[in-house]
Amino acid sequence: MVKSQTAAVDVRGLSKHFGEGDTKVIALNNVSIVIGENEFFTLLGPSGCGKTTLLRMIAGFDFQNEGEILLYDENIANLPPFKRPINTVFQNYALFPHMTVSQNIGFGLKMLGKPKPEITARVSEMLKLVQMEELKDRKVSQISGGQQQRVALARALAPQPKVLLLDEPLSALDYKLRKEMQIELKRLQNETGITFIFVTHDQEEALTMSDRIAVMSKGNVLQIGNPREIYDRPADRFVASFIGESNFIVCKVEKKTRGSATACLPDGTSLTVDCPVDLELPQPATIAIRPEHAFISEKPGKNQLAAIIKNIVFLGTDTHVHTQLSDGTAFVVRQQNVIGEKPLQTGQNVGIRIADGAARILKD
Amino acid sequence: MCAVPHAKVALMAISSRGFSVKSQVGFSTIALLCIFALYLPIFTLVVYAFNDTDSMSLWGGFSLRWFKSASHNVAIQDAVLRSFQIAIIAATLATAMGTLAAIATTRTAPYRGLNFKYALINQPLIVPEIVTAVALLIVFARIKVWTGYTGGAYLVAAHTAFCIPFAYLPIRARLEGMDLTLETAAADLYANPWNTFTNITLPLLLPGVIAGYMLAFVVSLDDVVITEFVKSGGQETLPTYMLGQIKKSITPEVNAAATFFLVLSVLAVTAFYFISRKKH
Amino acid sequence: MQNNPSIAETARRSDIRNRWLLAAPALTTIILAAIGPLLVVLMFSFMVRGDYGDVKYWQFSTNGWLSVLFERDPIDDSLGLSSANFTIFLRSIKLSLITTVITVLLGFPTAYFVATRPEKSRHIWLLLITIPFWTNLLIRTFGIQDVIRNEGLINNVLLKFGLISQPIQMLFTDGAVLLGLTYVYFPLMVLPIYSSLEKLDFRLVEAGYDLYATRAKVLWNIILPLSKPGIIAGSILVFIPCIGAYVTPRVLGGGKNMMLGNLIEQQFGQARDWPFGAALSITLLVIVTLALLIYVRSAARESGSHGH
Structure with a gap:
């Protein structure tokens, strides 16, 4: 169920391999996906299925061998990451250890050359959004894992990206915190109205949070659909066994x-x-x-x-x-x-x- | 027969003190003696610097006269100043080059020429100093004849070359321990490569750069052999000045100058040690 | 679909090109002021010696190399082993090997002592070992001189207590050179052994005691084999600067007790035989390289035998 008819991200025939000859490993095999505006879209699959490679290519950290990536009809496949209006929440958060919470959140805006007052205003807005106002002057090494997660989210949302990429952002949290953050992420997506592309290997996480899911295996997309469709009508044996039990x-x-x-x-x-x-x-x-x-x-x-x-x-x-x-x-x-x-x-x-x-x- | 009571006594001794898994008989004694021996000559040298007699033998009471006379000795002044000038310039150049080289040789899949770079950069660590010294003597002597230039640039070039690996190694170690995703994250947040370098890489690299600079500085200050062969007339550094004094009768003046040098090295090394131990 | 087949490859290539550019200043400096001159030394070793030092350019001769081990009889011009040079070679190798052995015997207990200190005080002990190493080599050698001179610390003390009536001549002997080398390079032995021992899992030692090993047997059968990489690395780190030592034999050995480094220096000083000096330099370089190769091989074997 695409919430809106506008395509935010349109991935066309994307292929990626590493190495050559005998050592050639295919990471992505002719993958095409259309992700709608304002959608919570999940890439789900076991490790090594190509989901992270796909995410990194949308972000611009890896380059495709073939295919194109359209962001609102504009081909961004050849732009470096710092020219793509897309931000990422990294698996290990990748917070800058030599900066405070506020400096981390304001970094993207600073790099965009925004005026100081605007940065300050936006940072405090973000601090409020993730409920981190009290810790804004702490170094990131002085806050807990869950708090780091919130800072990473705020930092990625601050420049108001057109698409937010989340690379297994909850995997480092313990069970209870993970459940809380799932709800928190849904709330943030609703409030900001930004398209989320979420990568996970956790099928339960994918089913509870996503508008639509793409199930991937060995560089291929096996099925795209909403959680109910994927669960009730798995396209093949892999999907049937990877999602739920069969x-x-x-x-x-x-x-x-x-x-x-x-x-x-x-x-x-x-x-x-x-x-x-x-x-x-x-x-x-x-x-x-x-x-x-x-x-x-x-x-x-x-x-x-x-x-x-x-x-x-x-x-x-x-x-x-x-x-x-x-x-x-x-x-x-x-x-x-x-x-x-x-x-x-x-x-x-x-x-x-x-x-x-x-x-x-x-x-x- | 009498072995048994002995063994019992030994066992009781062990159980009363507790058995230490880590201790080995005599090791602590050897270690403490060695560490004492390590400092004995240095202390002797320093103590003689404060000796209030002309001869180097008997103790004539505490005095600062040799420090005073060393500080008025134009040759020593000149040598100390030159030592520092060369060390500052060479360490700065070596650190700048070492930083760039470290960035060029870390955090990458192996490529053709990478091992060649390692070998080249670490070469000054392997070749005996006397060999490098002789080689530079031969080449620089020619260049001095051709160009007529006999200034300090030869010493600076030689010092920079052998300081590079010392600057390079701690910087490279720091880079290898650095989380690559931080730079990816900066690029994701609209930082172009230059901004990523100045805002993320360099600040995180700084402890390594400082450590590298200090090592290069100390190594340059220390050098005798290469300087001795490369220097033109009148280009003494403190070490070559001291070496020149061994033929003459040594006065405690040399000890005083050495003590001054020693204090600086110890400060630099201690600072280096604590900076390199500091983690984020 | 083939819109940008080589963009990944292009990025990779430009990355490698940038890496060469970044390394260029350092590589150029080292090539110009360290490696290039070595090639000149090699060339000089095959030229005819000049009358007042230097060489006669582009006149080929192997005399420089012959002089390394042989000398011409002044009467019948026949070649014979050069006993003077031979002695110096032998002394260099002998002193370097003895220094290596002594530093192992003293360095191992020291490293062990430091490695078994409580974590908090351990880095202070380590700093104590490191400081002398980074202080000026010449200054430390002068310090040794102050201790063993005829009017130095030891003789003064012994005279004062009436144990001797004449100062003992210690300076300017092989023993003095040996003492100096041991003193100067001792930290280079301790540090690698320490880093091996620091990683040692003392549960293995406990297991040894549990299986009825005595202290000596635990040391010999468990601790020593596990710290072998450190001992080998330390031995190489000590042996290489020893064999090329110049300052220590000059200051503590006086004019007579020369080592290879001093012999080389002599050819560029009083003796004015540059081709011979060049040939000696290359010989020294070859010895060092051989020592390194032996080390690399044994290190590779060591890591191979322990598997992963």
């Missing part, structure tokens, strides 16, 4: 209508599944099912998968039931805990019922 079952697809198909499971059960891909019939395929979309019934029945309980893990609100299907495939069911329920037993034979529309065929 059970994967190999099956044979027998009948196919528009968008759905009938899959025949190894134990003979047949299942109606989502089928977003073109398949020739009959063909083996993998289907994905989320653990919370499957239910245990103590008496195996029709259209249920026969399974045996291998392990039961209590998680507080939920319980993970690890089972094994008759062909040996592992299958996890996530059950909500209900008071007074008769507990399941390891070794028990059970049936697994799949919710309607929960199974989905994936590209491998």
